[in-house]
Amino acid sequence: MANLTSWQALVEDKRRRQKESIPKEWLELIIAPPPDVLNVTKVPKECKLLSAKELEITETSNVDVILQKLASSEWSSVEVTTAFYKRAIIAQQVVNCLTEIFVERALARAAELDAHLAKTGKVVGPLHGLPISLKDQLCVKGLETTMGYVSWIGKYADRNAVLVDILYECGAVPFVRTNIPQTLMWPETFNNVFGRTSNPYNRALTSGGSSGGEGALIALKGSPLGIGSDIGGSVRIPSAFCGLYGLRPSYNRVPYEGAVNSLEGQDSVVSVFGPMSNSLSGIKTFMKAVVGSKPWTKDPMAIRKKWDENEYSLVEHGGGKQLCFAFLTDDGLVTPHPPIIRALEMTKNALVADGHKVVDWVPLKHREIYENLAGIWGAGASEDYAVTTASTGEPILASMSFESDQVDEAPFLPSKGISAYELWQLHKRKRELRKEYLDHWEKTVDITGTGRPVDAIICPVAPYAAPPHGKNRSANFTMVWNGLDYPACVFPVTQVIETIDVKKPPHQFLSETDKTTYELYDPTTFNNAPVALQLVGRTLEEEAVIGMTEVVDAALRQMFMKYHKGSW
Template sequence: MSHWSELVADKKRRQLESIPQEWLISTPPENVLDVTGYAETCGLLTFQEIQITNTSVDVLLGKLASGEWSSVAVTTAFYKRAIIAHQLVNCLTEIFVERALARAAELDEHLKKTGHVVGPLHGLPISLKDQLSIKGLETTMGYVSWIGKYAEKNAVLVDILIECGAVPFVRTNVPQTLMASLWPETFNNIFGRTTNPYNRLLTCGGSSGGEGALVALKGSPLGIGSDIGGSVRIPSAFCGLYGLRPSYGRIPYSGALNSLEGQDSVLSVFGPMTRSLGGLKTFTKAVIEAKPWLKDPLAVRKKWDEEEYKLADHGYGKKLCFAIMWNDGVVIPHPPITRSLELVKAALIKAGHTVIDWQPLKHRALGDMTREIWNAASAEDYKVTTSVTGEPIITSMMIAPGPAVNAPFRPSKDGISAYQLWQVQKKRRDLRQEYTDLWEATVLETGTGRPIDAIICPAAPYAAPPHGLNRYTNYTTVWNALDYPACVFPVSTVDPAVDVKKPAHSFVDAFDKSIYDLYDPETFKNAPVCLQLVGRTLEEEAVIGMTELVATALTH
């Protein structure tokens, strides 16, 4: 077998050749950090293509259904903008222009002949994280050892998207191993590093970082990421997007590649990432109404519940009670995060809702248990995969050598026994019961006659940090451990004039102090600030509905 570096060189060559040469642009110098506006000034996009790529998912679907915009035109516009995005932040893996445009042409012909759309996502280009298998394409998932492995069939979710009328058109970059809680950033030995469009010195997050950067640059109207410890929500938060982490089994996973396969205690889930909140509902409803449980044995048999979306169990959206978690008792958030929580609290009170404080229950233990479960055999999992080519396992996300920075989750050389794993899983089960009891007990505080409707909390203790310094994922990982659906939503951006560094607080421990020391307002300048809204297991419809309610309150 060729040396792993030769396999990488060949893959990169083939990727470059897949880009239409007329779509290559003159890129800005490295010292231009914010590239969010570059696509519209570089000269590649027409006026209509700029208009198309600035349009929200729901409006796009309306224009596609009416025939005002063809799928070929919409797919071409987003494809060109995706290629621009790739040249700016290195976000793509698989590029298959002819195949996608042929699919778009078929959809246009169907609409022309029948007058009807193929499905609820008719003509919509959708980008996919590089683990969703597409027949005939490689899915490397950041592993050199998987170069040359061509999928024999689509993942179930891809089949459903096609059935719904969507146009899969690119796949996006991920970290080696895919485990966001190992390195919640996006870098691998094949495609390299993906950077943040708002500031290319900052990380876009991971593991769905390619999706986050692409959607932020309007190179895709809607992307699909996956989330086992925050992999949808962290990139969404760092790139200023809406992103949904559903409960286990609500969105089908069968046929997709993954790390730690066979570990079925804390599962990875697929979820949408988009700039328009309506896109979350459109995607989730379309996939669920396709009855994924008939194609994936692990998919939950639960139909889309429109009454739940209208918040039937939450007073139909009138006078809700939200709990704000200001910190998790382990790491105190940076000033922009706290300011955003205060903004949301004020907006909700102004809108007539009640806000109380949430006291986190054993969040450190929940995070530690989750990592113990993953750690049981992760070192062997990565070793088996990389041994095929001998590629090195990445040990740092830093751009340049510097002081050692420990990963938040590093594969152990020695896993625990099956019996020990069972004990950890039992503790997690018991903590889930404790959390349920705590949530129910809030009925005594809310004044609504029911427990709190949702928790609002940080998605990370900071905005997007410099590369290699995203070291803490518990603000997302605990909800994976509890299997609570959570939706990230944008609130603000870091403003050095407002978000000044606060005097040192009473530190929880040395790690909390290291996060405090990381904050410098100028370093984080202009970075998006997002929060997340957390609901209860399998309550995706209500989580989307309540996030819409919060977003509306913030704009009034």
């Protein structure tokens, strides 16, 4: 290979080694459709690589069901891991979602778990035998961790991240790592090392970011449960764009120690790890297992809070019998597209039909919260990116678009830092904004009729479904909750239906961004894209957020069954 010192040569070598990590006999049986085939969700079923039993295993979305079959030895961990491994490789061929692929290591781990169960009759832990995919931040001993940076090619971990150790202790089988954007600070997924990840429902659309590899992989059922990270929406955006469930926990509820990251040392608005899955059972099972492992004994920043079954049972929320949900339709700056409005109305109607109450949520100072977060992140971001890429000279991406000269998303790349004093003022203002929002929430006790403030907020994850590559220019609907440190769970509602979700006449625009968002919408472009919403709760209220999302999900399913042939 010519000029091994160039960053392009390093990339070429890394991609070659990645391909060689896939069993050749698997690749020979995968025929990827041509680029003009946009919806690739049926490829795994039509592909000759998966046996009938492997299809049965991977089509089982409910994580609890998979765990039950593993615990009873109806399915072995080797069988389950192999099935999801093959399906992950199929996903890789059609949407480019993987980074590290370690088949032999994972299968050896699965065999050990099967042997333990056969010998003792007992599972190793609550995640016994379950394959779990990891975002390319979670270090696994002996494996490279590039996080989308050419400069980190050849950077092998000398120990596991704490969360990876916990997964092993719980009996899980980590088996692949997934693609991310360079710097992580993008709501799409593209980097110079592994390239672009696309949306399996429509490859002309983005899978979101920064956990976009996880979103695309799980949407194709190449993993039953994955871990993403979220500093401004990076679990929730790909979960929504790919039709999944995904949880953004509060700061430090899930351990971060030993993982790599951008903007390290920025501890005011911190990144958090959270689960992504095709089932809500996957979200609950992950959180219960991780919290049950006492992560605060392994990570000094982890919150000391055990799993709270009373909180999950919604004891402080009327036992879940008559909840009051506040619906935020717009943030005062952007009006969502028609499919998002329809999803809000569907959810509202389903909850009312199920005996719950709904009120409107008036957004409080969202613009200021956005600007505060951007200022905090931007304080040292440019220097962080420059230092990281300096050793190889790889270019820092200025756009997620196919056209390299487009820089219309450059706001995600701050141009200059600020003084320490100026940063302290942003931290101080953030604390003040959190207090103002807490008071704003508490005052809703006057309008709920339940004797409690609103139990949760339901709102868009983005003003649109998955947009074309390079067009996801805002994370405002998610990052506001990062700034306030409110846990939020994404739940799928519907898909864009171009004959129903027609473009509306122009409205009175709330801002220039609102006008740009309106002009972006074309129902044909977005057709088939998943549509999801998020349920937002109070700080460190993850159990209740999961419990309330189950209530909403059940109400939607009940209404769906009633109107199965309607506009759902």
